[in-house]
Amino acid sequence: MTEPIQDRLVSLRRSFHRHPEPAWREFTTTARLVEEIRGIGVDELAVGPDAYDPADRMAVPDADLEPWIERARERGADESLLERMTGGNTGAVAILERGDGPSIGLRVDIDGLFIEESTDPDHDPVDEGFRSEIDGTMHACGHDVHMTWGLAVLESIAESDFAGRLVVFFQPAEETGGGGCPMARSDFASGLDYLLAVHVGLDHPTGEVIAGIEKPLAMCHVDVTIEGTSAHAGKAPNEGANAMHAMGSGIVNAYGIPRHSDGMTRVNVGRAEAGTASNVIAERAHMECEARGETTALMEYTKRRLERTMRSAAKMHGCRADVEVVSESPRADSDPELQALVSEVAGGVAGVDRVVPAADFGASEDATFLMERVQEDGGLATYMIVGTDHPTSHHTPTFDVDERSLQHGVDVLVGTIRELEARHPVPQADAGDATPADDASAEVGE
Numbered sequence: 001m002t003e004p005i006q007d008r009l010v011s012l013r014r015s016f017h018r019h020p021e022p023a024w025r026e027f028t029t030t031a032r033l034v035e036e037i038r039g040i041g042v043d044e045l046a047v048g049p050d051a052y053d054p055a056d057r058m059a060v061p062d063a064d065l066e067p068w069i070e071r072a073r074e075r076g077a078d079e080s081l082l083e084r085m086t087g088g089n090t091g092a093v094a095i096l097e098r099g100d101g102p103s104i105g106l107r108v109d110i111d112g113l114f115i116e117e118s119t120d121p122d123h124d125p126v127d128e129g130f131r132s133e134i135d136g137t138m139h140a141c142g143h144d145v146h147m148t149w150g151l152a153v154l155e156s157i158a159e160s161d162f163a164g165r166l167v168v169f170f171q172p173a174e175e176t177g178g179g180g181c182p183m184a185r186s187d188f189a190s191g192l193d194y195l196l197a198v199h200v201g202l203d204h205p206t207g208e209v210i211a212g213i214e215k216p217l218a219m220c221h222v223d224v225t226i227e228g229t230s231a232h233a234g235k236a237p238n239e240g241a242n243a244m245h246a247m248g249s250g251i252v253n254a255y256g257i258p259r260h261s262d263g264m265t266r267v268n269v270g271r272a273e274a275g276t277a278s279n280v281i282a283e284r285a286h287m288e289c290e291a292r293g294e295t296t297a298l299m300e301y302t303k304r305r306l307e308r309t310m311r312s313a314a315k316m317h318g319c320r321a322d323v324e325v326v327s328e329s330p331r332a333d334s335d336p337e338l339q340a341l342v343s344e345v346a347g348g349v350a351g352v353d354r355v356v357p358a359a360d361f362g363a364s365e366d367a368t369f370l371m372e373r374v375q376e377d378g379g380l381a382t383y384m385i386v387g388t389d390h391p392t393s394h395h396t397p398t399f400d401v402d403e404r405s406l407q408h409g410v411d412v413l414v415g416t417i418r419e420l421e422a423r424h425p426v427p428q429a430d431a432g433d434a435t436p437a438d439d440a441s442a443e444v445g446e
Contacts, residue, residue, distance in 0.1 A: 002039045005155045009148055009406040012036075014130035016144035019075070020112025020137045023173035024060050024088035027072035029110050031081050033092055033147065033170050040155045043097040047081060048089035052182035058327035059178035059221065060088055071134075091172035091179060093188045094154055101164025102424040104417055105195040105374065107183070107367050108143075108150035109174035115140045118397040125400060140399040141175065142200035142388070145406060149198065152410045157417060164421050167192065169370065177221055177327035180366030184373040194338065194420050195374040195381040196413060197367040201394065204387035206402040207353040209412055211342035212334025212382040217266065217292040218299035219364035220328035224250065224310045226274075228319040230283035240281030241318035244274040247285035250313035250321075254289065257305045263294035265302045292364060296330040303328075329364055332371035337426050338382035345415040351408050359385070380426060386412060 005012060021029050030047065037045055048054075065088050072082060091110060117123075117131050117138040125131040132138045147170065154168050167188050173179035183189065204210060226247055231240030251269045259265050267289070274285030291306050293299030307323045314321035339357050346355045361383075371381035388405035392398040420426065 005036065005152045006410070009152060009410070010403050012151065013144050013148040013403065013406060014128070016147050017125060017139050018130050018133050020132050020134060020139040020144070021068060022114055022137060023111045023176040023178055024057070024090055025065060025068035026090040026110050026172050027069050027082060027085055028075050028077055029147070030085060030090045030092055030170070031072060031077035033110070033151070034078070034081060036151050037092065037094045037154065040151070040158050042094045042154070042158065044095040046093045046188065048085045048091065050084070051091055051093040051188065052186040054087065054089050054182070056182035056185050057173070057178055058181055059173060059176035091183075092170045093183070093186070094168045094170070095188070096154070096158055096162070096166040098165070099163045101162070101421050102193045103165040103167070103191050104420055105167045105169060105189065105192045105370065106150060106153060106413065106417075107169040107171055107195065107197045107370050108146040109171050109179070110143055110147050111173055111175050112137050112143065113140045113175055113395060115395065115397055120398065123398050123400065138397070140396060141394045142401055143174070145200045145401055145409070146198065148406060149409045149413060153413045153417070156410065156414045160418070162418065162421060164424075166417065174366055177219060177329050177364070177366045180329060180369035184369035189370055189373050191377070192374045193379045193424065194426070195370055195379065196416060197371065197381070197383040198409065198413065199383070199385050200401055200405060200409065201388045201390050202385050203393070204385050206387055206389045206405055207351060207408070208356065208387035209342070209346040209352050209354070209408070210356045210359045210385035210387075211346065212339035212358050212384060213361040214333045214358050215294065216331055216333070216361040216368055216383070217294065217364045218296040218329065218331040219290060219292045220299060220303050221326040222289045222291065222303065222306060223324045223326050224287040224289060225322045226250070226285040226314045226319050227322070228281070228283045228317065231281040233279045233281055237281055240283070242281050243285040243319050244282035246314045246317035246319045246321075247272060247274050247287060249316060250287070250310045253309045253313055254306055257302060257309060260298055260301055263298050265294070265298050266292035267302055267306055294331070299328070329366040330368050330372055332368035332375065332381065334358065334382035335375070335380040335428075337428055338380050341419055341423070341426065342382060342384055342412070342416050345419055346412045349408060349411040349415065351404060352412070380428065384412070
């Protein structure tokens, strides 16, 4: 019989850490999750296209899937599962049906990042022998911890006398903002009374729990391709339409987009490339950009300005710009009723010595799709943070976690689920208490 997950939190987390896979390529990861879920025993398990409509996915890579499928095959992944995940349809949803009671969702993300993990002998994954085995890819944001939490919570609730419905979303493609939307639009997100989402660390130390985030930034990823006309840079530069010049104008002008009086906005061009040689007028340029806003409406304002800026820059130089919104996510704030409940539960968890009811997030997360879906359907949602000491920031080659936080996260999540069961229905605050600034759907003019 398989050793209980609760007894192997560290080894399971380290196993996931050794095999990180980026967005929509989580084939080995999904297969391992399915193996563990089947060992737990659930009432329903949906994988890939059975968990969501593939057409709702965002930021799906056009190529580069086959090497990841082959790697999963070499590692012994179930061939029938790989067939089901054809086209990059990764991830899973596990459901426990335990009679009358609340319907509770738990969302954890599963993808890694394109980061080469440090080989420094002082880096614990190197010293302890669980450094990433996949070159150029790393769990540098703690999703290996999140998956471990999801499985451990599922096991704990399955073995308890819980009455109700528990839906655990093992969501792919968070780092690209591509997986939250299809999960939120799926039938599995329908009728949830409560949704819990969770992250490790985020500059909060071991022993600290944030019961719910506020002010996550709405976000969009935008790809821009500029097509021009090549020419000899010395002999006839006037015959070309310089895509690189257009790109430069677009970048400068993007950073000049006016900030908005209604709240904070962000714009960034994170990657840009153009040209083939020093003596050739560049006929093609490509940029990867993003826009963010304090509300969904402010993000939309910035996105529209960014799109217009890039098209205008291309036109000014006789080129054409193709602008594609690759993925996006809305703002959704945690509900104070759940923040209060999580605070109470976390305060009684061994090893947790500080509970913060709420904190500004300041970044973006596509769990907001699920939060928004549940809230629009009349339920409550919160996105909590379980602190961990990490030697360097998220998304760096030396990121790691304090593994004591593994048990903290399980205990807070299981305790919250059981309290929701006991207190259901949790009274909701008067909707009239919300302020106009909290309304992410408010119109923002230009």
